[in-house]
Amino acid sequence: MRWLTGLFFLMLVQAVSATECRVNGGAWYNADTTLFGAYVSVAADLATDKVSLADYTLECHSGNVLYNETISTAQDAVMLYPGYGHLAGGLRVNQDYPIPVPGGIVLSVQNNYEPPVTVRGEPYLKITRAPGKYVQIRSGDQIAAVKYQVVTRFNALEVNRFDFWLRLYAKNSLNLSPSTCTLNDDKPIDIDFEAVE
Template identity: 25%
Template sequence: MKRLHGAAGLLIFMGTISNALAVDCRVNGGNWQTGNPNLRVPVMVTLSSDRQRIMMEGARLECMYSPGQGPAWGEDYWATGNASGTPWTPGPLFGNERAGLRINGSFLNNPVPSGIRVATMPNNRVVYPINITPYILMRNSPSNPINVVANDLLGMLRISSSNNWDNTRPQVTVTYIAANNFTVSPSTCTINNNNPIEINFGDVPQRALGSDPLTTPIRVNRRLNYSCPDGGIDSPITITYKGIQSSFDNRLLMMTNPNLGTAMVRGGAAVRVNGSFLTRITNSVGGDDVTFSLVRRAGSLPATGATSGSGVLVMGVP
């Protein structure tokens, strides 16, 4: 009789392993994976249209009740979190930022509770979406830019399944990887209310162009205004002049005419391209006067015709 009991116990154990496979999932139409799959998916990192969140879009996660598992009336109940950890763990790039999950259209900031019902899947061979999208919340205070490079680790999503007929809890872990390069300041503070700063030098006589950004007569003055939506912020900040350097002077932004470049001058000094100057905001506002100057390569006479260039001013913290 002891041997019979031992055999029965072994059969029950094997049955439990089989029941734990009552789940099939895939991402982006790929192969179905059964059991407790660890999935990996590339996603696009983008800024939402309202500039409130950095979204990780493009992971089409789908699951279904595994055919041949359990009774005909069986159902799987998918929920956030699993035995491995919390529903969402941001990657190292976002470790100091606030994060969350958009679940079936609702935004839930971290800490997202485990056990939130995401989907119900009857035993009917129908494929159901798992509508979850991770995001990073923008700040209302100054912050340094985040540089995402394709293949960077963005974070890990954890979900699990229960059902209405046994106690097994299959789990799925999805690792999110960046599919694109993306640079963003995780802050809602703005320079000139995020409006483009257009610098039009007009018609410039060839021989009027100078070769020194501090003395060339071709210049345009602009006021830079800084603001943050939350009041009471007093902080030093940096303003970075980002772009592609000209081939002949690292203080000059490259123009379509190779013998021309544009400098940004503040306080009597030209700011190096991809360099920055230190300033501050007081009670959430601040500002600086700068000059943009058009400069020629020394010893050259630039060809006539239209020329253009583009750069970005980025607010950060020291």
């Protein structure tokens, strides 16, 4: 009996470092101890008034086939970095969740013995068509970060829970200023229509 208890304990301990993730098909890393990063192409979609930051693929899997794994948003899941904090943004997962993005939105579920799964969610910046709300992104800048929460279970028993980050950097520059114009030096314009019948 002691041997079985020890074996079960060993399996639970292995789950602590069992979750592995990779970005864009790269090497697998322990998600509990790694700061992940991805370079994203930034382009304006004027039809949706957004700049997508979703030009990457994040895949995760449990390193132990006995466990199920759920990846969700952590509380305040999308953070904009200094220089971009004046912008609005959020995460799209079937619908838009503006900043502050709530925790608990399920992004992937992996049952035991399944292959790696893609973690859903598309971070974005919101384009505001108003003076002073420009979008100016410099190539190489860290724009945002997405915070995930991993919960690992053995049957119904939760054996591990932790958060990890994915940092997003710009592959290219983008300068999108709202068009504004000034007429008559911002003075009233007087138009004489003469007699109107």
